[in-house]
Amino acid sequence: MDEEEATEEEIKEVVIEPGKAFIEIVTLDSEGCPPCQYMCETVRKVEDRYGEKLKWRETLVKTRAGIKRMGQLGVKNLPALLINNDVVFDNIIPTEKELVEEINKRL
Amino acid sequence: MNGKERVLRALNFEKLDRAPWVPYSGVQTGNLMGMDAETYLKNADNIVAGIEKAYELYKPDGLPIVFDIQVEAEAIGCQLQWSKNNPPAVRTHILDQVPLEDLKIPSKDDGRYPIVLEAAEKLVKSIGDEVALYSLICGPFTLALHLRGTEFFTEMIEEPDKAKELLRYCTEVGKELSRLYGTTGVPIVAVVDPMVSQISPRHFKKFVTPYLEDLNTYVKSLGMKVTTFCCGDATKNLDLMCQTNTDGIAFDENIDLAFAKEVASKHKVSFAGNLPLTTVMLFGSPRENVEEAQKALDVGGVQGFILSPG
Numbered sequence: 001m002d003e004e005e006a007t008e009e010e011i012k013e014v015v016i017e018p019g020k021a022f023i024e025i026v027t028l029d030s031e032g033c034p035p036c037q038y039m040c041e042t043v044r045k046v047e048d049r050y051g052e053k054l055k056w057r058e059t060l061v062k063t064r065a066g067i068k069r070m071g072q073l074g075v076k077n078l079p080a081l082l083i084n085n086d087v088v089f090d091n092i093i094p095t096e097k098e099l100v101e102e103i104n105k106r107l
Numbered sequence: 108m109n110g111k112e113r114v115l116r117a118l119n120f121e122k123l124d125r126a127p128w129v130p131y132s133g134v135q136t137g138n139l140m141g142m143d144a145e146t147y148l149k150n151a152d153n154i155v156a157g158i159e160k161a162y163e164l165y166k167p168d169g170l171p172i173v174f175d176i177q178v179e180a181e182a183i184g185c186q187l188q189w190s191k192n193n194p195p196a197v198r199t200h201i202l203d204q205v206p207l208e209d210l211k212i213p214s215k216d217d218g219r220y221p222i223v224l225e226a227a228e229k230l231v232k233s234i235g236d237e238v239a240l241y242s243l244i245c246g247p248f249t250l251a252l253h254l255r256g257t258e259f260f261t262e263m264i265e266e267p268d269k270a271k272e273l274l275r276y277c278t279e280v281g282k283e284l285s286r287l288y289g290t291t292g293v294p295i296v297a298v299v300d301p302m303v304s305q306i307s308p309r310h311f312k313k314f315v316t317p318y319l320e321d322l323n324t325y326v327k328s329l330g331m332k333v334t335t336f337c338c339g340d341a342t343k344n345l346d347l348m349c350q351t352n353t354d355g356i357a358f359d360e361n362i363d364l365a366f367a368k369e370v371a372s373k374h375k376v377s378f379a380g381n382l383p384l385t386t387v388m389l390f391g392s393p394r395e396n397v398e399e400a401q402k403a404l405d406v407g408g409v410q411g412f413i414l415s416p417g
Contacts, residue, residue, distance in 0.1 A: 028384070028385070030196070031190045031193040031196050032134075032190075032196070033301070033338065034176070034196075034197075034249055034252065034253075034301050034302055035301055035302055035304060035305050035338065035339050037197070038252055038257050038302070038305075042257045045257060061385050064390060067385060067386060077361055078339060078361070091305065091340045091361075092305055093257065094260075095257075095260045095261045096258075096261060097261065
């Protein structure tokens with residue numbers, strides 16, 4: 001699992017590397033919000049096929065750092081799925097196929 | 108007029124002396140009791156004590172009994188993952204292991220049904236005359252996701268008949284739990300379907316409307332009020348939600364209250380919301396919370412509006 005923990009202190013900027021995709025899912029909390037949970041689950045279902053080429057993390061807006069990050073990214077709705085800092089799925093959970101297509105475009 | 112009457116009249120879209128206040132005291136109520144979510148949600152007496160405490164502290168007009176929409180999935184056979192401060196999350200999807208035709212409709216003895224029904228019965232007796240108690244059930248669309256997992260989205264596109272078959276089953280599960288809650292004397296069923304914000308109006312009409320309408324009509328036939336909860340930006344589907352024979356809709360801060368009022372009022376449906384959860388309720392000062400509530404009350408008015416967290 002390449003999931004990175006988003007902390008209260010600081011949320012690191014996403015570094016975009018050529019040939020790689022970084023997914024950031026901005027959520028209320030995937031433990032208590034079904035739409036957030038299922039958006040994360042869609043990513044978990046495809047992550048194995050990409051190995052080192054795909055990293056992802058969940059950014060919770062239940063922290064001040066998360067709220068700040070949401071503003072920086074221009075995210076308006078939750079949950080939102082970003083790939084390489086672009087909002088790609090805004091309050092719409094993609095199918096596996098749709099997600100794979102969007103990841104592949106960026107590799 | 109007491110709180111219960113005020114909420115029930117709001118759900119009739121009647122003009123009132125003031126808007127009712129219904130805080131969604133969920134797992135947070137466990138916190139009031141110094142308990143984690145699992146300890147709280149697995150014991151009827153803990154739930155009763157927590158809700159009675161919330162009634163005393165928050166002076167509400169209405170309260171949910173148990174805010175956990177994983178109860179049905181657990182009773183059907185999904186494994187849950189418990190955490191300290193949140194309701195449990197569904198971790199395994201039963202339809203990965205068992206075909207739909209082998210699933211039964213849970214009865215009063217399955218999973219945590221005995222716990223939530225006992226809590227409901229006791230609360231109806233202790234505070235149910237003064238406060239409007241809401242029994243929460245999982246909406247058919249969200250329950251389908253719990254049982255099937257995210258493959259359900261693919262199924263909606265590639266095998267719609269299979270998806271509809273599952274939704275029919277989920278509707279029957281909801282009807283039965285509503286009926287069981289009805290036997291305890293709880294006056295309101297809240298159908299909580301957060302996943303409906305995640306689909307287009309076209310899919311809503313196809314995969315949500317028929318099932319919600321069927322469920323809501325059934326709940327009303329039991330002599331109970333029914334209201335429909337969503338979460339996230341369901342703006343695009345709000346009008347359709349009002350057209351499911353529901354008495355009310357409830358939504359969070361992602362939906363503009365003035366817009367919701369306009370849509371709901373057109374259908375003479377109650378509308379509940381939407382104090383911002385994190386920016387105001389979690390991080391704001393008491394004064395900021397009061398100001399936000401006042402703004403919502405000014406916009407919502409006194410006909411059909413119920414002040415609630417988002």
